[in-house]
Amino acid sequence: MSAGDHRPATMWGGRFAAPPDPQAYRYQASLAVDWRLWPYDIAGSIAHARMLAHAGIISAAEARQIVQGLADLRDDLQAGSAVPPADAEDVHSAIEAMLVARIGKPAEKLHTGRSRNDQVALDLRLYLRDEVRAVDHLLAKVQCALLDVAQAHTKTVMPGYTHLQLAQPVTLAHHLMAYYEMFRRDRARLAGILPRINVMPLGAGALAGSTLPLDRDYVARELGFPAVAANSMDAVADRDFVVEFIAAAALVMTHVSRLAEELVLWSSQEFGFVEIDDAYATGSSLMPHKKNPDLPELMRGRAARLTGDLVTVLTMLKGLPLTYNKDLQEDKPALFDAVDTVKDTVAILPPFLASLRFNVAKLAAGAAGTLDLALATDLAEHLVTQGIPFRTAHALVGQLVRYCLDRGRPLTKLTADDCRGVPGMDDGTAAAVAAWAASLQNGSVAEAAVARHRTVGGPAPELVAEAINRAKLACSGG
């Protein structure tokens, strides 16, 4: 069929003297993008047809034929034995055209009291309600995967950074549990937006409701909506729920991206903290020795798309007068991209995390830093326990750090004699420094130091192990 000659049948041709220009028609059509909404479009139409009969607007027999026709169509679409007409304008007209082709006359009553403006809002809300649950489920699995890895590493000490400069030792478990918390907030955010997605717009019509006795509560009950949109104009113009979802998904991807960035860094030869399994790595076409972390790099890269999707929808909305404008159709490419990207990304994380091989020795080796200087803060805090004001302790330890650097002596090997040369250090303080150093001498100094960081929310292994055990209870159910 030559596109140039083709004149599609539209839902709105009546007042037009001429058929649409094919190129213009294709430009405004959205079937290729919105076809994925078909299960929701059918579900919405079934509820609408039942309501029309319930309200006495169509007969019970007509409603039965429509509902049966839609149910059959759903089966055939699921089975792949039905396909939408390629020239349909959008998912709504495609489903209606297919129904008319199947059951004839009664199908022509389906669109009574309804506009595609409230219909598309309904479809999107039904769709997004499912996708919010799907993303939440995937995030729960990521959390459980993080807990598994963390549980194996509650005692694995590693360097903790600020400014990407070694700051204080932490554990790998504690570090990973930070991501667990981020995903916990992400899930709470998704739960928080659900009530605003879960509002039933149908009955708003094009913008001003209807003269027919539509029963909106009936439709809401049929489709499991706890609320009906309160204002018909807002109902067809509102896409806040799309913005909110994309924003929540963008934050999920931001968190994934930060984790991905750490894995890229940690898998470098220079860090050597982790080895990415061959199954999740890729090679170089030129350099035979390369093993590249493409997967986390792409996770980091794809986070950019969500930021773009968010900006797209916000920008699209900001200048729109009420109510429906065709610009709103542009919500879908952005929303679907956000949904697909976040789901694809989050779905790979659990097996990817499980496959990581952490180099415990390498992590531990750097934990206390050069000359154990990452324990300088602990020493200052020890002096505080001896009655020295923190500011004074900070200055004294700063001078000890200088001494260690000048002489190449570890902070944790200092003796009272070493302290003598430090101005302002009295004998009592020198003895306290030496006592602190001596108290760390059994085993790894970083391990000993981390175990003392027992603040609520801190990295001490028993605390983190407890947090993991508590959190794991939510995982056993699968």
Ligand code: ARG
């Ligand atoms: N495809 C349209 C969209 O996604 C459906 C609503 C069309 N309404 C209209 N009056 N053209 O926004």
